[in-house]
Amino acid sequence: MSVAITNIGSLVTNDPNIGSGILGELENAGVVIEDGKIAWVGNSGSAPAADQVIDAKGMGVIPGFVDSHAHLVFAGDRSKEFEARMNGEKYSAGGIKSTVAKTRAASDAELEANLITLQNEMIRSGITTFESKSGYGLSVADEARSLAIAAKHTSETTFLGAHVVPEDFASRADDYVALVTGEMLDACAPHAKWVDVFCDVGAFDVDQSRAVLQAGIAKGLKPRIHANQLATGGGVQLAVELDCASADHCTHLSTSDIEALAGSNTVATLLPGAEFSTRATYPDAKKLFAAGATVALATDCNPGSSYTTSMSFCISVAIRDMGFSPEQALWSATLGGAKALRRNDIGALSVGMSADLVVLSAPSFRHLGYRPGVDQIFHVIKSGKTIYKHQDGIK
Numbered sequence: 001m002s003v004a005i006t007n008i009g010s011l012v013t014n015d016p017n018i019g020s021g022i023l024g025e026l027e028n029a030g031v032v033i034e035d036g037k038i039a040w041v042g043n044s045g046s047a048p049a050a051d052q053v054i055d056a057k058g059m060g061v062i063p064g065f066v067d068s069h070a071h072l073v074f075a076g077d078r079s080k081e082f083e084a085r086m087n088g089e090k091y092s093a094g095g096i097k098s099t100v101a102k103t104r105a106a107s108d109a110e111l112e113a114n115l116i117t118l119q120n121e122m123i124r125s126g127i128t129t130f131e132s133k134s135g136y137g138l139s140v141a142d143e144a145r146s147l148a149i150a151a152k153h154t155s156e157t158t159f160l161g162a163h164v165v166p167e168d169f170a171s172r173a174d175d176y177v178a179l180v181t182g183e184m185l186d187a188c189a190p191h192a193k194w195v196d197v198f199c200d201v202g203a204f205d206v207d208q209s210r211a212v213l214q215a216g217i218a219k220g221l222k223p224r225i226h227a228n229q230l231a232t233g234g235g236v237q238l239a240v241e242l243d244c245a246s247a248d249h250c251t252h253l254s255t256s257d258i259e260a261l262a263g264s265n266t267v268a269t270l271l272p273g274a275e276f277s278t279r280a281t282y283p284d285a286k287k288l289f290a291a292g293a294t295v296a297l298a299t300d301c302n303p304g305s306s307y308t309t310s311m312s313f314c315i316s317v318a319i320r321d322m323g324f325s326p327e328q329a330l331w332s333a334t335l336g337g338a339k340a341l342r343r344n345d346i347g348a349l350s351v352g353m354s355a356d357l358v359v360l361s362a363p364s365f366r367h368l369g370y371r372p373g374v375d376q377i378f379h380v381i382k383s384g385k386t387i388y389k390h391q392d393g394i395k
């Protein structure tokens with residue numbers, strides 16, 4: 001079964017060999033999908049015959065968004081905390097604990113239903129691959145079941161037992177790290193691909209974070225890290241030291257942090273929703289791009305500090321407030337996310353890549369930043385199959 005998408009006004013391939021600029025943009029383009037993969041890319045008029053033809057009617061097509069940072073296994077919401085913050089209170093890592101209590105009290109079915117609701121929101125927002133972390137169970141059984149639930153819906157699962165020190169381990173952080181790196185890791189590793197730690201003020205220090213990541217690596221997990229969200233510290237340097245796939249947040253970066261990222265295989269993943277929702281200062285992506293670092297954008301969807309599943313929203317904020325060009329923002333939300341997950345089969349639309357793509361209801365990707373808050377996701381295809389199509393409900 002082959003599918004041709006023709007009459008594409010602007011196609012983002014993310015392959016500079018195919019089209020112009022870093023996005024490899026091609027106008028009046030066509031794409032042919034076969035067996036779930038991109039089989040042909042070129043001028044719409046030259047598209048080879050296919051079993052099915054989708055007329056894009058001059059609209060834009062982009063690779064599906066790759067959300068490399070999300071926390072989808074939890075119960076409850078923290079809208080009151082958001083309201084208090086918007087009324088002047090400061091964000092601290094401690095708020096996580098209120099979600100932990102609700103998550104522990106929820107059934108597996110409740111946690112999974114919530115994850116599915118958020119996953120469906122992501123699909124409607126054009127996200128075709130998402131990562132999800134544990135981190136709201138913080139006990140052996142609750143972390144393990146969080147990951148088992150996430151693993152039913154994504155292959156990109158991350159063990160984040162070291163999210164914060166739970167209240168039952170108050171002033172015994174080292175005992176908790178011993179649990180995370182021992183019994184909890186043993187229970188969680190079968191369901192996880194990645195290991196993560198919140199290395200920041202009020203969470204875990206650099207030595208504790210190194211112990212968590214090294215224990216995970218020894219169990220066969222790959223490292224990633226929450227670093228430098230609340231303050232400059234050693235998180236980014238630790239990420240580079242351990243060859244983490246990604247250092248996430250990067251809100252507060254020193255010049256040496258930027259140089260270290262630029263000279264490494266560690267992606268700097270920026271999370272605009274977190275600064276937006278905690279009214280924090282935005283990081284300056286211009287400095288990262290100027291140094292040559294690889295930058296990703298992700299939603300950080302979580303109930304406390306960034307309760308959004310909209311990559312288009314993140315792109316708007318990144319362009320408006322974080323120094324991204326529209327091209328850089330689109331690249332970071334697609335191929336950048338793929339690199340943050342060390343995936344080379346998604347995030348671009350050249351021949352052989354997975355056919356994960358979005359037909360927009362706009363002539364090009366530029367409208368994502370240009371029309372903030374407007375739903376312009378029309379048709380979402382993953383591995384060649386339609387997973388969402390916008391049906392216009394207004395009569």
Ligand SMILES: [Zn+2]
Nearest residue numbers: 069071226300
């Ligand atoms: Zn996070």
